[in-house]
Amino acid sequence: MTANQSVEVEGATVEEAIRQALDQLGAGEDDVVIEVLSTPRAGLLGLGARRARVRVTRRDANPARSAVASPRSAPPRTTPPAPQQPAATRPAPEPRPAPSRPPVAAPPTPNVPPPAPKAPAKSAAVTRDSAPEKAPPPAIPPANLEEQAREAQQLLRNVLDLMGEQAEIVLTDKDAEGVALEIQSEGSGILIGRHGQTLDALEYLMNRLMARRVAEPVVPIILDIAAYRARRRQQLERMALTMGERAKREHQTVALEPMPPRDRRIIHLTLKDDPLITTRSVGSGYARTVEVVPTDLEHASSERTPRRPRPSPAEPVGQQGGFKGGQKRII
Secondary structure (H helix, E strand, O other), rough: HHOOOOOEEEEEHHHHHHHHHHHHOOHHHHEEEEEEEEEEOEEEEOOOOOOEEEEEEOOOOOOOOOOOOOOOOOOOOOOOOOOOOOOOOOOOOOOOOOOOOOOOOOOHHHHHHOOOOOOOOOOOOHHHHHHHOOOOOOOOOOOOOHHHHHHHHHHHHHHHHHHHHEEEEEEEEEOOOOOEEEEEEHHHHHOHHHHHHHHOOOOOOOHHHHHHHHHOOOOOOEEEOHHHHHHHHHHHHHHHHHHHHHHHHOOOOEEOOOOOOHHHHHHHHHOOOOOOOEEEEEEHHHOOOOOOOOEHHHHHHHHHOOOOOOOOOOOOHOOOOHHHHHOOOOO
């Protein structure tokens, strides 16, 4: 390769270096091979700066040829000349038959499958009867109280293992009203949550899972941790009695904080025997709460006297003020 076929040029950018190299070679981009040797770099505060450098090589005008020579073609075959016979005995040449033309092939026809025979129309009744029926879901075998308690213990153990909690599950009670399970764990505070919200959520999850595993009738699952349910019940009963005394003393409605249905039921049961107060649930969802209302205040609100009707404009003016005979009081 000669010097005029390849050049190396530097520039501020790669494009500028390529343009300079093409000007030096006097060629276009289609006639050369471009190699980028280095890309530009600014450096830090002028240190380590680098310019773009490219190598441009002119393509060879003559294409490369293989060094292996192709074999020579074979010479044509020559047949020895036939011996000449005298004209008298030479047979007359036989007429040559006309060359027959090759038969013209017909154009190929597309491979179209024959139309399928139409099936005879069936009536709606026959189609409905012949349609395959959906298989019913597998029936869940019924389980007695012992099996439900054992299944609930195993299911709760699996749930706690998935939560990463090492705990022991003890069956405390089982009857037609429910299966009571107590969780004995060092992280009882985490499993209870604020006002027992985590424990209530875990109990709800257990009841939904048991409904999928056991056929009816399914007894409810009741969970407890470190006797939290008993302590919470005592706390709610004391609070209900305190709020009831306050409502009777102040003759005003007292509203408690929002609480789940289990806690609201304890409030209602605690104050149901007091004849001077009544309880009612107001609100919806997580904001539903209990109100303690004095009995006399509730009766007074339900038995309000109707307002006195306004006098009709047809009455005399003196009668409107309550004076007799239309007389006016002079001050």
